[in-house]
Amino acid sequence: MVMATAEQIKMLIQSHFDKDDDRFKTVVLQLAAYESKKGHTSLAREIRSIIDKSKSSGKVIHLNKDFGDMIASSISENRLSELVVEDDIKARVERILKEFRQQDKLKKHGMNNRRKILLAGPPGTGKTMTASILAGELHLPLCTIMVDKLVTKFMGETSAKLRQIFETIAETQAVYLFDEFDAIGSERSMDSDVGEMRRVLNSFLQFIEQDQSLSLIVAATNNLRLIDQALFRRFDDVLHYRLPKESEIEKLIKNRLSGFIDSKLELKEVVKKCIFLSHAEIARACDDAIKEAILNDKETVDKKLLYLMIAERNSVYQRGE
Numbered sequence: 001m002v003m004a005t006a007e008q009i010k011m012l013i014q015s016h017f018d019k020d021d022d023r024f025k026t027v028v029l030q031l032a033a034y035e036s037k038k039g040h041t042s043l044a045r046e047i048r049s050i051i052d053k054s055k056s057s058g059k060v061i062h063l064n065k066d067f068g069d070m071i072a073s074s075i076s077e078n079r080l081s082e083l084v085v086e087d088d089i090k091a092r093v094e095r096i097l098k099e100f101r102q103q104d105k106l107k108k109h110g111m112n113n114r115r116k117i118l119l120a121g122p123p124g125t126g127k128t129m130t131a132s133i134l135a136g137e138l139h140l141p142l143c144t145i146m147v148d149k150l151v152t153k154f155m156g157e158t159s160a161k162l163r164q165i166f167e168t169i170a171e172t173q174a175v176y177l178f179d180e181f182d183a184i185g186s187e188r189s190m191d192s193d194v195g196e197m198r199r200v201l202n203s204f205l206q207f208i209e210q211d212q213s214l215s216l217i218v219a220a221t222n223n224l225r226l227i228d229q230a231l232f233r234r235f236d237d238v239l240h241y242r243l244p245k246e247s248e249i250e251k252l253i254k255n256r257l258s259g260f261i262d263s264k265l266e267l268k269e270v271v272k273k274c275i276f277l278s279h280a281e282i283a284r285a286c287d288d289a290i291k292e293a294i295l296n297d298k299e300t301v302d303k304k305l306l307y308l309m310i311a312e313r314n315s316v317y318q319r320g321e
């Protein structure tokens, strides 16, 4: 039986690289059966439930192999409750979900749900995470297109590749995230090859305008100033992400430390130390503090430890000052 699992692991790896999902699932189910025979019933149940969930999340997206690591398709488990943002942004995300869920109602009156969304803001403020939450909440697959890689790899034929992507968008309903989107929209990147970037931008504008699919199209950028103005009106909504305010910092720390938070921990001063940090950096400082606590056999994170990890994050920005 031990050999059987070694074989199964090899088969899992092989089927992953062959992109053979059916075979992959068969092996996973065999593994579940094997674990359940060994008496590991809850593990077996968990494994089966992962498979069931991925089934209900719809189809896996098949894209041309040329795209390699420029496009990744995944299933998201992210939920809106994880997102810590200002109320106005949260309300906008909720509205996208609500309109999507009730699109039939809107269509009866000749209206469409908002489905072309631009997310802009500094690094680490939750743009990529939001795309993943939209997919998770709507039980749609998430397909991420790394625009910067696409543009560099396919110089000269980017427009043709974009066309292929928009064909897939029309065929397979999913959340499509155009990440690092400024690689297309920026005026700066046009210095390199003005003609080519102009063409790519124009074809993107045309494709996004023509798109009438059932998919959600999300573009994310942290370089809004560089985005061509003509782009804005092609989107149904533009969400501006910001660095967290004090109340959000506090919420983020509480969420992130969850079980490791010391009830006596006074967060007011800690929060002040995070004022220039992004959500991602604060989350990382919390995770680092948790790890340190675990390694030192402590049950909670104390103030000193948290300060230390935050100072470490802050130090990244103090170079040359």
Ligand SMILES: Nc1ncnc2c1ncn2[C@@H]1O[C@H](COP(=O)(O)OP(=O)(O)OP(=O)(O)O)[C@@H](O)[C@H]1O
Residues within 6 Å of the ligand: 082, 083, 084, 085, 121, 122, 123, 124, 125, 126, 127, 128, 129, 130, 220, 221, 222, 252, 279, 280, 281, 283
């Ligand atoms: N608003 C937020 N609420 C809760 N967690 C967040 C938030 N923003 C970021 N995080 C945490 O930081 C991680 C990285 O954030 P994310 O990748 O969404 O940032 P981003 O805005 O896409 O940054 P970039 O512009 O660099 O791509 C997330 O996976 C999450 O753990």
Ligand SMILES: [Mg+2]
Residues within 6 Å of the ligand: 127, 128, 129, 179, 220
């Ligand atoms: Mg991102």
